[in-house]
Structures are given as C-alpha cells and as structure tokens.
Amino acid sequence: MSNDNVQEKITIADVAEALGISKTTVSRAISGKGRIGEETRKRVLDFIEENNYRPSPTAKGLAESKTYNICWAIPRDSNVTALPFFQRCMIGISDVAVSKDYDILVSMIYEDSNAQLKRIVNNRKVDGVVLGRTLVKDENVRFLKESRIPFVVIGSTSEKNVIQIDNDHIKACRELTSILIMKGTKRFALIGGSLEHVVNKTRLRGFEEGLKDQGIELDNENVFMNCEKESDVERAVEQALRNNVDCILCMDDLICYEAIGKLHKENVAIPDKIKIASFYNSQMLENVQPSITSLQYDPRELGAVAAKTLFDYIEGNDVEEKVLLSYEVLLKNSTQ
Amino acid sequence: MSNDNVQEKITIADVAEALGISKTTVSRAISGKGRIGEETRKRVLDFIEENNYRPSPTAKGLAESKTYNICWAIPRDSNVTALPFFQRCMIGISDVAVSKDYDILVSMIYEDSNAQLKRIVNNRKVDGVVLGRTLVKDENVRFLKESRIPFVVIGSTSEKNVIQIDNDHIKACRELTSILIMKGTKRFALIGGSLEHVVNKTRLRGFEEGLKDQGIELDNENVFMNCEKESDVERAVEQALRNNVDCILCMDDLICYEAIGKLHKENVAIPDKIKIASFYNSQMLENVQPSITSLQYDPRELGAVAAKTLFDYIEGNDVEEKVLLSYEVLLKNSTQ
C-alpha cells in the first residue's frame, strides 16, 4: 500500500473570493474580533459551515505566535498504580483544553533525562506545560522555570514562584489520623514509598500533625518509608506485627494492597486483629475485603484545575500560586 | 502570580543577517537539502549552536504543510488493565517519533463519540494517526478512512485498505491450545471479554483452530464470552467447575486474575485440580502463585512498528497492509 493522498484544502482566501469580500472580513467573522456587519458575518459563517472550511491552526499559530498545544509531561516508567492517576488527570486536562481549542502533546520523561521535554519546550511546540508530578529535587521544574515557558505542576514543590495544584494531603492525612485516634487507635505503623516524591513527604507530615493534635508521640520504630518493592512492604508489615501496632496506615493504594495481601497470608484478621487504612484510594482497593478506610481524591479535577490555571496564566490573568483541592474521608470496615 | 513573559526569539533572518548571508543558505545548512559550501555550513551550524537558535516548527510546518505531530488515539475510559498496554505502545511510538522530530498528540475517544479525534484530524493538527485498538464495528476506522489522513491501527479490522499492526493472536492462541492438548488437556473452558473487540474474536478463532488441529470438538457449553465484570467471570468459573473441565483458558490478564481469585476462594488447587492459562500476560499476573502459563507480547514493539509504518506511509513509501508481530509461549506451573 502506498500513500497517494491529495487533500484539497480550502483556505481563507477561497472563502473570501467566493463571497467577494476580503480575507480580513472573513477572519473577523470567524474570530469575532473587530466590528463586522451582522449580515456579512452570517454570510461568512453559513458559507464556512456548508463548505466545512477549517482555519489552519498552523497558520493561525504562526500569525499569533501560538501553537494551540499544551504539553502533558509524565514519567515514562510510571508504575501500574500511577497510570490510572495520570490517565484521569489527563482527562481533566483534555476537557479543559478542548474547550479552549487546544490539544495535548505528551512528553514522557525518563528517570534520568528530560531531553524530550527540553525538545518540546525549546522548539516551542507548546504554549505551556503541565507537569504531572514533582520530586523533591526536581530537574524538570528547574528547567521549566529557566526556560520561562508558562507551566503548572500537579503536586507541590519547594521551588519558589511555581504554580502548584495539589490535593490537600496534609490536612487530609492529619484528619484521617486524628479520626482513627479518636476511634481508639493508639499505636500506628506507617508504610510509605520513596521520600524523593514530594507527596510522600507531605503525607508523612500530615500524619505527624495528626498525632500531635491528639497528643500522641511519633514512634519512629513504626515508620517505614522508602518501601518501593513488595518485599519491602511485607517486611514492614512483619515488623509492625511484631511491634503489636493497632493499625497500619499505608501511604498509597499499591502499598495498602500489598500490605493486605501480606496480612491475609499471615492469617491476620482485619480489622479484628489489626486495622488498616490508606492515604490514597483507587480502583485497586475497591474490591478488597473488607472494605478499606481511605482518603479519596479526584485526579480528574486536579487535571482540570491545573489546565484551567495554566490557561489563565497564559492569558495573563492573575492566578494563585498554590491551589489545594479537597478530599473525602471514607470510613470503612477495615478500621471498625 | 501573573505572566509577564517576554521571550525574545531569534529567527532564521537574525542568523542570516548576523552571518551576512541569506536565509536560504541558513535554511540549507540546517536541513542539509541542496548544495552548500562546507565552510559556510560550518559557520552557520556553529553560530546556531552558540546562540542556540531553534527553527520554529510552526513556521516550518506552514511552509511544508506539515505539523510534525502525529495523533495517538485511545479510548478515554480504558480500564485499568488496558492502560499499561497503551502506555507501552506509546513508549514505542514516542521513541520512533522523536527520531523523526515528531511529537505525539493524544486524542481520547469516548465510547460514543469521536468528536475530539474529528477535531484534530479536520483541523489538520497532525500528519497521521495511530489508532490504539479496533472494534468490530469501528466508527473511528471508518472516519479516518474517509478523512483520507494517513493512519495505522494497532489491532485488526475487517475494513479494507487499512494498515494494521497486530500481534499474531491466531497463531499464538492456536499454538498454546495445541500444546496444552498435547500435554494432556481434554476439556477446556474458555473465558473471554466483549466480542465487540476484534482481538477477542481473533483469540476465539485461534482457540478453535488449535482444537481442530488436535482433532478436538469445540464445546460451546464451555465457551463463556462477553464476560465484562468480575461477577461474569466468577459465574463462568463456577460453570466450568461444574462441567469438570481440565483447564480454564482466559482471554486476557484481568479475566485470568479474576478467575484465579475465584479458584482460590473455592479452594480449587491449581494445577492439581484444574489448570489455567492466559492468552495475554502482563505485570498483573507476574506475582500470582502458581506462575501462570500464558502468551507474551511486546506492546512497545507494537507501537514502534506502528509508528514506523505510519511514517513510511506518510513519506510515500510502500508499506505492508498487515504486519503480524511475534509472541512467546510461557509454559509455567499453572498447567504442569
């Protein structure tokens, strides 16, 4: 098979000529900018509709120095549990973008190189960037700042002057921790992932504040961070059991899933023998028995707000430097 | 915060002027097209490097009627198990695209509307499309054909003159089925998803051919298609147990995962009491006990080949209408 494609595209000049008016007028009819007679406008719009003329975004872009694209940058090697999160964020971004006549260019960021992001930004293929997650030491954030392209991050960062859209993890974790204490939990184990991810540091802080609120001392013996592999989680669970904790708090859905698996294996009854709860809920925990107490966020809203903020910023409007979105506490059987 | 961004961009004209040569010469030095003095070329390239000038893809695109973007179209509501597949495909596409200086525009396709895909295509925001999966009655394929934009699909379709990149599901399923029979299996149950997906029809056919090869009659009683929910799968497993089958074949990883869960619940030993195998392997089945016999494909290669083929086609080269990629049969403990 080979490509003998001959697309005949109709241009603004064709429309103008067919209607016996100037390109300028056609342009005005379409964009709505500038004055134009109601009648002419209607004539143009009708003609365009009938002959389904589509203005070329490339030409429009060249004239306006815009691309009508934004970049959605996510880690290339996202693990299985992060994908649904990014997917939902992207849906939110997409919805907003479409309403602005924008499209989404994806950039996959390698662990050790943001070459592709650099290409996209330096080549000006996009008008702005949404960065999908932040690291404690984040090359990408720094690069984006230096490049002076408008961008927002999903998550938080300690870099100054960066627009951040995040869930209110601190408040959420603090609240869940408090609630569990009030319901009788005395000794917690906390199992979390890499401390290179800002979100894990934040959740840790929320947990600590929750303890403090209720006048409970932090017990470092039972805080297991940087659990990246299932074996790490299993070891943490074993230790927690040995330490006789009342409740295991997991920083995310995967960890919680793995912890539950371990408890099942060890025939430890939830919640009779031990309680368990997760700082992040997802489909992964939906079908688990018993139902799991957790914090619930809305990644899609995160994406939508991020995109909306980015567009506001691009358009020169004033925007908040940090927006924290809300959450829900789901109290289920796993902590009864 | 607000955006007071003043990007001063250097253009090809600036380069030309600074070097006292014409834009054409600069253009030639960059593109490598046309004759140019070795010395001049070097001068230009050096200057560009130092002042890190980047040609505007928009302007280039306008002049060449190209966008330097391709579209990656996937279902918006992909379930959790499909996401890693699409993710890996995209990595393959991305690798090839980058090597061609192209970027990826994503289009999320709703169940019931391909409005966004239409927008992207009609507005000529991309030079070609990779469609991530096919349906038996596929609106998108039809739309893409009519729009005359270059495109390839990942998967198969009955539409004529469509470039298809697929795994060789028929051969793979046929082979696995045969092998299992040769190893002593007599009575199979087959559990599969929606027959609206081409891939499921194809796998079914492979299974049937495998049976036929070994002279075994197809037993419709034990073919359970359109199992979309976990409850469907569980019911199918129950029925299969009642029918005393030797082996359960699952069409994909999720179904297999659910089937295993059900067998565990029912305390049916694998493989002692019943064997189980999957026509699709993924991370999801990696940590399952016992290890699962399955077919293994490489989504990333799928994406890479799809992109490569698309570019070939765009460039006017002759391409195969249908490419079938290879697979591996993993024989594990679940069918010992």
Added chain:
DNA sequence: TTGAAAGCGCTAACAA
C-alpha cells in the same frame, strides 16, 4: 463596516 498590505518564520523554485 470593510479592505490593502505587511508580517509571522520558514521552504523552495528559479536565477545568478
């Protein structure tokens, strides 16, 4: 209310 013309930053005949 409309139009002429210049320009966005590049490529590609065609000349020199």
Added chain:
DNA sequence: TTGTTAGCGCTTTCAA
C-alpha cells in the same frame, strides 16, 4: 555555491 523572491494561511495594523 549562493541569493532573490514568492509563497504557506492566517492576523492585524492602518486607511478608507
């Protein structure tokens, strides 16, 4: 080997 010139399809002053 290099330059002149005319586009690519749109927006946007500036005039009319």
